[in-house]
Amino acid sequence: MMDLSPETRKKITQLTAKYPQKQAALLPVLHLIQNEMGYIPQEAEIWVAELLGLQPVRVKEVITFYTMFLEKPIGRYHLQVCTNLSCTLAGAEHILNYLIKKLGIKPGETTADGRFTLTTVECLGACEQAPCMMINFDYYGNLTPEKIDEILDGLE
Amino acid sequence: MADKEKYLTKLFGLKNLHKIEVYLQNGGYEAAKKAIKTKKPQDILNEVKAANLRGRGGAGFPAGVKWGFVPQGVEKPKYLCVNADEGEPGTFKDKYIMSHNPHLLLEGIIITSYCVGIHQAFIYIRGEYEMIARRLEKAIEEATAKGFLGKNIFGSNFDLEVIVHRGAGAYICGEETALLESLEGKRGHPRLKPPFPASIGLFGCPTVINNVETIANIPFIMARGAEWFTQIGLPKDGGTRIFGVSGAVKKPGIYELPLGTSLRELIYNYAGGLPEGKKLKAVIPGGMSAPVLKADEIDIPLDFESLMKAGSMLGSGAVIVIDHETSMLDVLRVVSKFYAHESCGQCTPCRVGVAWINKIVQRIAAGGGQPGDLETITRLASAIKGKTLCPLGDAAAMPILAIVEKFKDELLDQIGSLKDN
Ligand SMILES: Cc1cc2nc3c(=O)[nH]c(=O)nc-3n(C[C@H](O)[C@H](O)[C@H](O)COP(=O)(O)O)c2cc1C
Ligand code: SF4
Ligand code: FES
Numbered sequence: 001m002m003d004l005s006p007e008t009r010k011k012i013t014q015l016t017a018k019y020p021q022k023q024a025a026l027l028p029v030l031h032l033i034q035n036e037m038g039y040i041p042q043e044a045e046i047w048v049a050e051l052l053g054l055q056p057v058r059v060k061e062v063i064t065f066y067t068m069f070l071e072k073p074i075g076r077y078h079l080q081v082c083t084n085l086s087c088t089l090a091g092a093e094h095i096l097n098y099l100i101k102k103l104g105i106k107p108g109e110t111t112a113d114g115r116f117t118l119t120t121v122e123c124l125g126a127c128e129q130a131p132c133m134m135i136n137f138d139y140y141g142n143l144t145p146e147k148i149d150e151i152l153d154g155l156e
Numbered sequence: 157m158a159d160k161e162k163y164l165t166k167l168f169g170l171k172n173l174h175k176i177e178v179y180l181q182n183g184g185y186e187a188a189k190k191a192i193k194t195k196k197p198q199d200i201l202n203e204v205k206a207a208n209l210r211g212r213g214g215a216g217f218p219a220g221v222k223w224g225f226v227p228q229g230v231e232k233p234k235y236l237c238v239n240a241d242e243g244e245p246g247t248f249k250d251k252y253i254m255s256h257n258p259h260l261l262l263e264g265i266i267i268t269s270y271c272v273g274i275h276q277a278f279i280y281i282r283g284e285y286e287m288i289a290r291r292l293e294k295a296i297e298e299a300t301a302k303g304f305l306g307k308n309i310f311g312s313n314f315d316l317e318v319i320v321h322r323g324a325g326a327y328i329c330g331e332e333t334a335l336l337e338s339l340e341g342k343r344g345h346p347r348l349k350p351p352f353p354a355s356i357g358l359f360g361c362p363t364v365i366n367n368v369e370t371i372a373n374i375p376f377i378m379a380r381g382a383e384w385f386t387q388i389g390l391p392k393d394g395g396t397r398i399f400g401v402s403g404a405v406k407k408p409g410i411y412e413l414p415l416g417t418s419l420r421e422l423i424y425n426y427a428g429g430l431p432e433g434k435k436l437k438a439v440i441p442g443g444m445s446a447p448v449l450k451a452d453e454i455d456i457p458l459d460f461e462s463l464m465k466a467g468s469m470l471g472s473g474a475v476i477v478i479d480h481e482t483s484m485l486d487v488l489r490v491v492s493k494f495y496a497h498e499s500c501g502q503c504t505p506c507r508v509g510v511a512w513i514n515k516i517v518q519r520i521a522a523g524g525g526q527p528g529d530l531e532t533i534t535r536l537a538s539a540i541k542g543k544t545l546c547p548l549g550d551a552a553a554m555p556i557l558a559i560v561e562k563f564k565d566e567l568l569d570q571i572g573s574l575k576d577n
Contacts, residue, residue, distance in 0.1 A: 018319055020233070020276070020359055026341030027324055031283070052341070065343040066324035068283045084245045085444060085490045086402035086476055122327065122494055123245035123444075124284055127402035127474070128409045137286045 002047045008036050016052065023052050026062055030069055039070040067121070075110040075117035077155060079103075080134045083120045086127035095131045096120065098145045102152075161388055163376050164369070164398060165412040168256045174291055176298040179259040185304055187375035188266040192310045195378075200271040204374065206382035210393055213239050213330075213367030214443070214471050215547075216460040219374075223272050225354035226362045235358040236269050236277035237339065237365045241323055241330035243282060244443035245494060246474030249398040250368035252410050254281070254288045257372075258295035262318065264371035266304065267378050269316050272364055276317050279368075280335050283324040292320045327498040331546050332365040334500065345500050346546035369398055389415030393459045397473045401427040404434055404479035416462075419454045423477060434479040438563075442471025444491060445551035447558030448478075467558070484563040485570045488556065489517045495552035506549040509540040513556060525571030530560050 004012075011032055016025040026048070033044050040063055049056040063069040079099060083092050100106060103116050110117040126132045129141020140151055172178045179185070191200055205220030226234060238261070242250045254261060265277050281289050296318050299305045307315050321339055323329050329338045333347035336358050357363025373395055377385050386394040393415045399422055402408045406428030413422065419441060423429065430436055436451040441458070447468040449456070456462055463470045478487065492514040501507045513536050516529055534557060541553040560567065 018317075021340070023341040024339060024359075027338065028322065031322055031324070054341075058342070061343055062341070066283075066326050068325035083490070084494060085440075085487065086246055086408075088486065088490050089403045089476070089478065089482060121325075122497060123243065123247075125242045125248045125251055125282065127246050127248055127476075128400065130402060130408070134284060137284075 002044060003037075004033070005036060008032050012051070023054055026052060026054070026059065027066070030059075030063065034069060039073045075115050077116050077135050079116055079118050080121045080124070081107075081118070082122070082124045082126070082130070082132050084123035084127075086123070087130040087132060090130035092131040095133070095143050095145075095148070098148060102148070161414055162396065162412045164253065164260075164372055164396060165256075165410065168252070173256055174258050174295065176259055176295070176302065179257070183379075184259055185263055185299075185302075187378040188263045188270075188304065189310050191267045191378050192270055192312050192314055197271045197273065200267065200378065203382050204271070204377060207377045207385040207394060208382075208392055209370065209373055209377060209385070209395060210460060211367055212369035212373075212397065212473065214244065214445075216470065219366060219370050222354060222366070223268070223364055225352065226272050226364060227355060228273065230362065232361040233276065234272060234274045235361055235363045236265065236272070236274045237332075237335060237358060237363060238265060238277065238279045238368055238371055239330060239332065239335060239365055240279050240281040240285070240368045241327075241335065242285070242368075243327040243330045244445065244472045244474060246402055246440065246443050246476045247400055247472040248402075249400045249410055249473065251285060251288060252398065253368055253372050254285070255291060258288075258292050259299065260372050260375065261292070261368060262295055262299050262305070264374040265318055266309065266316060267374045268364065268366070268371055270309075270314055274364070275315050276319070278339060278358075279318065279320045280329070280339055281320060281322055283322045286322065289320050289322050296320070326500075327494075328500045328546075328548060331548060334546070335365065336363065343500070345502055346548075348545055390457075390459055393461065397458065397470075399458070400472075400474045401477065402474070403477035404430050404436075404482070405477050406431055413458075415459045416457045419449070419456050419458055419475070422458065422475060423454065427475075427477070430477065430479055434481065436477070437480045437482060438478040438484070438487075440474075440476040440478070440555070442469045443474040444476070444494065445469070445555060446471045447554050448487075448562060450562055483570060484559055484566050485517070485521060488559050488567070489514075489521050491555050491559065492517050492552075495548070495556075499548065499552070500546075503544040503546075503549060505540040506544045506552065509536045509549075510552045512536055520567075520571055520574065523574040525575055529571065530564060530567060534560055 015028050016022045019025050045059045049059045081096050107118050107120045131143045132141040209219045210216040326344045328334045329344040331346050334344035338344040353363040389395050396412045396414050398410050398412045400410050411426045439449045460470050496511045496514040499506045513533050537553040537556045540549045
């Protein structure tokens with residue numbers, strides 16, 4: 001049985017009732033599960049499929065289509081560095097290389113202590129603060145190596 | 157622009173504007189109240205049509221005409237989907253509307269829904285904007301508590317529910333039919349058109365899809381009328397746009413200006429011009445899908461027609477400024493990488509063609525350029541244009557073709573010099 005908190009279960013029930021067809025709640029339900037568990041485990045896929053009356057393959061298909069859904073656990077802090085145009089014009093490559101060196105991992109990897117996962121992403125809609133990145137759901141813009149040091153030092 | 161011409165962003169400086177009390181103290185929800193209490197849906201439709209409000213999401217289709225396509229008197233429910241996916245690289249304007257003034261968007265949604273006869277509206281917001289999604293949900297709660305949303309709005313017999321729906325990281329879901337698929341809980345695979353969403357949209361029902369900024373214009377058209385609207389900007393292309401400027405300028409950010417403002421003025425007078433020591437090389441005037449303009453092409457009014465005539469487009473109003481030190485090969489690399497990554501894979505020309513172009517560009521950048529590479533890129537891009545299910549294929553092909561055509565000599569030089577190293 002799925003290991004979800006009562007709050008999340010309650011939210012899921014409320015959500016599915018809001019939509020004219022319950023299948024439409026798939027993305028929001030997956031977000032809720034990922035918010036709680038950090039990723040979407042295999043058993044959750046099956047559970048969601050049953051809940052919404054979907055074939056499990058439909059759930060899998062959706063999880064693999066959308067880049068924000070994770071099939072495996074990642075580090076506590078997910079550093080997503082934008083490498084799209086405005087950020088590239090503002091030195092995104094330099095920022096990325098600095099993080100690669102500082103954390104000792106390449107994009108797509110997690111530090112051995114499980115603290116940081118580094119990925120590159122397409123435009124985050126914060127081009128006016130280029131170069132920028134997200135750490136979990138927070139935006140950080142106008143990045144410089146000094147600013148990155150400060151931000152990372154400030155994390156628990 | 158004289159500040160009096162600003163209306164969308166005029167109140168953005170106010171503290172706590174996102175709270176309903178502050179919005180109400182500044183005339184908030186008056187337009188929606190007026191619409192529901194004193195207007196017939198047909199009057200509102202006529203007003204929006206007369207204003208000729210062109211869509212702010214990309215294609216610039218007139219909103220009133222679109223609403224008019226929705227069949228009336230049918231049994232099925234009708235839906236509104238507000239497109240808050242904001243994935244077009246360079247674009248960040250809708251974020252400002254939703255975070256600074258979420259109630260303005262809700263007010264626009266109320267008027268639009270009342271006009272078209274809609275009782276359920278969705279705001280499809282990109283997954284990364286989680287904080288903003290929460291702010292919108294809070295605003296919905298506040299408006300519901302006041303009786304502006306929910307049952308019997310403003311004491312009328314009109315009901316409306318608004319649901320915030322987060323995407324999950326896929327540029328293609330900004331395309332309207334992919335957005336519908338995604339809202340239905342599926343992969344974001346665009347649908348073949350026709351049928352258009354106005355007749356068969358969400359859950360097979362008539363659906364209006366509009367951009368956030370388009371909907372945010374509605375309360376002002378309601379309050380001040382079509383004539384006022386057409387006097388700002390151009391007669392056929394009225395109102396303001398919230399331009400987002402990024403790249404090589406001193407003051408990147410949003411600038412609300414009347415349609416028809418010159419691109420040069422936006423870059424130099426508003427965004428502060430280029431940083432010291434940098435010279436202008438090129439500008440992408442309407443989000444990454446818009447074909448690039450060279451430095452000598454910026455004396456152009458920013459409106460749908462003018463940019464189309466110049467072989468580009470106004471798109472989402474996102475202006476990306478490129479300076480003389482930037483290599484256009486690098487720009488081409490980023491552009492082709494992006495579309496290769498975002499192709500949904502349904503059509504062969506888009507899936508294979510863009511990935512192939514991207515591979516060629518990566519090879520050139522790594523010093524392995526060959527004679528004929530640019531011709532191959534042009535041939536591939538031309539084979540995508542106009543031959544795909546959704547406009548993403550064109551959105552990829554057009555900027556690539558423009559870069560290769562307008563910066564051919566530079567690219568050839570780079571192919572040569574990278575090889576020599
Ligand atoms: C690949 C692609 C991505 C798009 N992304 C967005 C987007 O993020 N936001 C948006 O409002 N429109 C986007 N559009 C345009 C929509 O399909 C649609 O035309 C628009 O939402 C209609 O609203 P409007 O008429 O108010 O502009 C995109 C189109 C394409 C082809
Ligand atoms: S053009 Fe590209 S993105 Fe659009 S449907 Fe075809 S493959 Fe998908
Ligand atoms: S290009 Fe980096 S946030 Fe838009």
